[in-house]
Amino acid sequence: MPSDNGMIxxxxxxxxxxxAVNYRGLAxxxxxxxxxxxxxxxxxxxxxxxRALLFASVFGLAIDRPDVAMxxxxxxxxxxxxxxxxxxxxxxxxxxxxxxxxDKTEGIFPEMAMLPLTPGEIVFGYAAASVSASLIVGAVVxxxxxxxxxxxxxxxxxxxxxxxxxxxxxxxxxxxxxxxxRKWDYLESVQTFIFMPFVFLSGVFFSIDELxxxxxxxxxxxxxxxxxxxxxFAITGRADANPWVGxxxxxxxxxxxxxxxxxLFAVGYRMKS
Amino acid sequence: MTDMTRGxxxxxxxxxxxxxxxxxxxxxxxxxxxxxxxxxxxxxxxxAAPVVTTLLFYTIFSVALENRVGTVGTVPFVxxxxxxxxMMTILQNSFANTSSSIMVSKVQGNIVDVLMxxxxxxxxxxxxxxxxxxxxxxxxxxxxxxxxxLVDLPFQNPGAIAFFALSASVMLALxxxxxxxxxDKFDHMAAITNxxxxxxxxxSGTFYSIERLPETWQFFxxxxxxxxxxxxxxxxxxxxxxxxxxxxxxVMLGIDLVLFLVVHRMLVSGYKxxx
Numbered sequence: 001m002p003s004d005n006g007m008i009x010x011x012x013x014x015x016x017x018x019x020a021v022n023y024r025g026l027a028x029x030x031x032x033x034x035x036x037x038x039x040x041x042x043x044x045x046x047x048x049x050x051r052a053l054l055f056a057s058v059f060g061l062a063i064d065r066p067d068v069a070m071x072x073x074x075x076x077x078x079x080x081x082x083x084x085x086x087x088x089x090x091x092x093x094x095x096x097x098x099x100x101x102x103d104k105t106e107g108i109f110p111e112m113a114m115l116p117l118t119p120g121e122i123v124f125g126y127a128a129a130s131v132s133a134s135l136i137v138g139a140v141v142x143x144x145x146x147x148x149x150x151x152x153x154x155x156x157x158x159x160x161x162x163x164x165x166x167x168x169x170x171x172x173x174x175x176x177x178x179x180x181x182r183k184w185d186y187l188e189s190v191q192t193f194i195f196m197p198f199v200f201l202s203g204v205f206f207s208i209d210e211l212x213x214x215x216x217x218x219x220x221x222x223x224x225x226x227x228x229x230x231x232x233f234a235i236t237g238r239a240d241a242n243p244w245v246g247x248x249x250x251x252x253x254x255x256x257x258x259x260x261x262x263x264l265f266a267v268g269y270r271m272k273s
Numbered sequence: 274m275t276d277m278t279r280g281x282x283x284x285x286x287x288x289x290x291x292x293x294x295x296x297x298x299x300x301x302x303x304x305x306x307x308x309x310x311x312x313x314x315x316x317x318x319x320x321a322a323p324v325v326t327t328l329l330f331y332t333i334f335s336v337a338l339e340n341r342v343g344t345v346g347t348v349p350f351v352x353x354x355x356x357x358x359x360m361m362t363i364l365q366n367s368f369a370n371t372s373s374s375i376m377v378s379k380v381q382g383n384i385v386d387v388l389m390x391x392x393x394x395x396x397x398x399x400x401x402x403x404x405x406x407x408x409x410x411x412x413x414x415x416x417x418x419x420x421x422x423l424v425d426l427p428f429q430n431p432g433a434i435a436f437f438a439l440s441a442s443v444m445l446a447l448x449x450x451x452x453x454x455x456x457d458k459f460d461h462m463a464a465i466t467n468x469x470x471x472x473x474x475x476x477s478g479t480f481y482s483i484e485r486l487p488e489t490w491q492f493f494x495x496x497x498x499x500x501x502x503x504x505x506x507x508x509x510x511x512x513x514x515x516x517x518x519x520x521x522x523x524v525m526l527g528i529d530l531v532l533f534l535v536v537h538r539m540l541v542s543g544y545k546x547x548x
Contacts, residue, residue, distance in 0.1 A: 040460055047467040054475040062334075062350075062481040064342045075341060185315055192322040197329060205333040210340070 025117050026125050033129030037095050044094075044133070045140055048087040052141045055083055056148050059205075071207030072238045080150045081235040082204035085166065085228045088138035092167035093174045093195050095133050096126040100178030101187050110272050119265035123258065127171045134167030135160065151235055159234035162243075165250050166227030170195075172257035179264050179271065202228050208240055223253045300392040301400045308404025312370055319370075320412055323362045327416045330358055331423065334480060345482050348511050355424045356507040357479030359416045363438055364474050364499060367409035367445035368452070368466075371401050375453030376462050384546060394540035398450070398533070405446025406439065413438055426510055433509030433518060440525040441502035445470075447532035454536075454545050473499045483515050498528050 018024070037044050059079055070078040103109035112122060142150060153159045173195075181187040202224035211219055219225055226246030233239035239246075265271070293299070312319040335351050345353040378384040387397065420426060428434065448470075456462045477499035483491055494500055495516075505521035508514035514521070540546070 043460065043463050043467070047463070050467060050472065054472055058475055058480040059337070061485055062338055062342055066341070068341045070337070070341075075337075079337075185318060188318050188322070192318070192325055196326070200329045200333055206337040210336055 022116055022118075022121060025115060026121050029115075029117065029122070029125035030129050030132075033095065033099060033126065034132060036099060037091075037129070037133050038136075044091060045137060048090060048137055049141050049144045052083040052087050053144060053148065056080060056145060060148070071209065071232075071240055073236050076149050077151060077236055078207065078232070079205060080145050080148075081232040082228055083145060084138050084142045084235075085163075085231045086199055086204050087141040088134040088163050088167055088231075089170050089199055089224065089227070091137040092130045092134040092170040093177075093191065095130045095174065096171055097174040097178035097181065097187055097190075099126070100175065101181050101184060104178075104182070105184070113268050113271050119262055122265050123172075123175065123261050126175050127168055130171030130174065131164055131167045134171075135163055138163045138167075153235045154237040155234045158243075159231060162227060162230035162234055162247070165247060165254065166224070166231070169223065169227070169250055169254050169257065172254065172261050175261045176257070176264065179261075179269050182270070198222055198224050203240060204228050223250055226250055297392050297396055300390055301396045304387065304392065304397065304400035305403050305407075308370070308374060308401060309407050311374060311404075312408050319366070319408060320415060323366055323412045324415045324419060327358050327362045328419055330361075331355065331420070346511075346513050348513070351424050352426060352511060353482075353507070354480065355420045355426055356510040357477075357503050359413055359420060360437070360441060360503045360506045361474050361477075361479055362416050363409040363413045363442050364445045364502065365470065366412045367405040367442040368449040368470055370405040370408040371446045371449030372453040372456075372462060372465075373449075374401065374404070375450060376456055376459065379453070379546075380459070388543075388546060394537055397540060398536055401450055402443055402446045405449060406442040409442035409445070410438065413442075427512070428510060429512035430509045433505060435509075436522065437502055437505035437509060437525065440522075440529055441499075441506065443529050444498065444502065444525065444532060447529065447536050450536050451532070451539065454539055457545075473497055474503075477503045478515065479503055498524065501525055 016024075056076070056079065060076060063075055066075055068075070100109065103112070115122075117125070177187060177190045181190070201219065202222050203219065208216060208219040208225065220241070226241065226243075226249050229239050229241050230243045230246050230250075233243040263269075331351075331354065334354055338350055342350040344350065375384070378387060392400075417426075452462060452465045456465065476494065477497055478494065483494045483500065486494055501516055501521040501524040504514045504516045505518060505525065508518055508521070516524075538544075
């Protein structure tokens with residue numbers, strides 16, 4: 001009798017059978033992605049923490065009038081949740097795309113198309129690893145900022161929810177970038193010219209009320225704004241926009257991106273060459 | 274017979290060794306040329322990206338802090354900030370150029386192509402440094418032009434601007450060589466960038482006058498060589514600084530000299546390059 005895990009029991013080897021979802025394959029892929037990211041924890045965990053502390057210090061030192069509120073709260077209370085958001089979103093962007101482009105440069109990426117994983121499972125595997133990594137990095141950065149004035153979130157579950165949907169949104173964008181990128185250069189260009197401006201100008205460092213009236217509609221059209229705003233809402237209890245409208249916008253963007261990524265994996269876009 | 278001095282075989286002759294004087298100018302020029310072409314080939318990453326990043330930093334700091342910081346010394350915050358951001362990009366790009374060049378050569382194994390040719394360690398250093406300085410200056414010029422449209426920058430002392438831009442660029446090109454020679458993997462390089470270069474440049478007084486620091490921290494801040502680079506460069510623009518021109522200039526020249534000797538020693542001894 002062949003067992004259903006594909007081992008040889010006295011006879012010929014038999015293909016492993018599984019139901020609608022290849023859970024074991026998915027778990028393998030997830031753990032590979034996680035280990036790949038955190039094996040270089042100096043770059044993926046310590047570096048963003050140091051960077052967040054540096055931003056907190058230079059803003060803290062530069063500011064003359066900390067009492068002038070930003071978005072209704074003291075400036076540093078406003079800034080620190082933004083720094084948590086940046087660290088979490090950056091990790092999410094870097095995990096899937098870097099993993100895919102690394103596999104491409106090593107020439108092993110076509111193997112992803114040969115695995116007994118459906119396109120949906122592949123998208124889910126990458127996304128789950130990105131979201132977990134973001135939650136871990138976000139938690140570490142948040143803890144590191146506690147001694148310099150970080151706040152305990154007023155709504156911890158809301159915080160986890162916003163970090164999760166934000167990093168899921170970015171993770172899907174990251175998969176598209178990774179599939180599109182033929183070389184590291186492409187990836188770095190997307191990071192510098194698209195991802196960073198979207199994140200830095202999303203209201204991480206300033207309330208969008210501080211922007212000129214002409215710039216406001218653009219700021220509100222940036223989906224990252226709703227993520228940062230939601231994360232800040234969960235930590236400080238104050239938001240620029242209605243956070244639940246923001247969550248709805250993000251979930252809409254996630255659905256669209258998911259369909260696109262699914263299609264790309266299903267047709268093997270830039271995968272098999 | 275120019276053909277002979279150029280080392281080409283004349284009609285019917287056997288090829289000859291090229292002869293040259295004390296300095297192998299052509300060798301230095303060739304290596305410099307390679308260094309410059311290396312970064313110009315990917316100019317979106319090496320020139321456009323740093324300019325965009327500088328612009329982003331300018332935007333976030335000016336929008337976030339303009340109403341929360343009045344003046345620094347006697348100048349508005351944005352005028353204080355702009356020279357510091359330009360210097361930060363000089364520092365990061367000069368460092369990135371030499372370090373990544375050596376690192377990539379080591380990983381790909383073609384570092385021997387730099388070690389084998391008839392150029393002395395001194396000549397090799399000069400070519401690498403000139404490559405790093407060239408990138409630093411191109412990025413700085415581009416960033417300054419962009420800043421010119423955003424901030425009402427005075428150019429009080431162009432000589433000081435040029436001196437600190439060049440000496441800082443040389444300093445970081447040398448540090449980049451040390452980093453590139455020392456690092457065994459890209460991870461090591463990323464660690465140097467993330468845990469040494471970025472913190473030193475952030476905490477150098479780009480965003481605040483170090484007089485704002487508590488006294489003990491001021492003491493440490495004055496040991497940060499990047500502080501003198503940024504302070505002197507800013508002095509060139511706005512005519513005021515924390516350290517003073519001559520002290521800054523002396524520190525920069527002293528550090529450049531020491532680093533130059535260290536790198537020269539590393540190259541002569543073949544540290545981590547010749548195994």
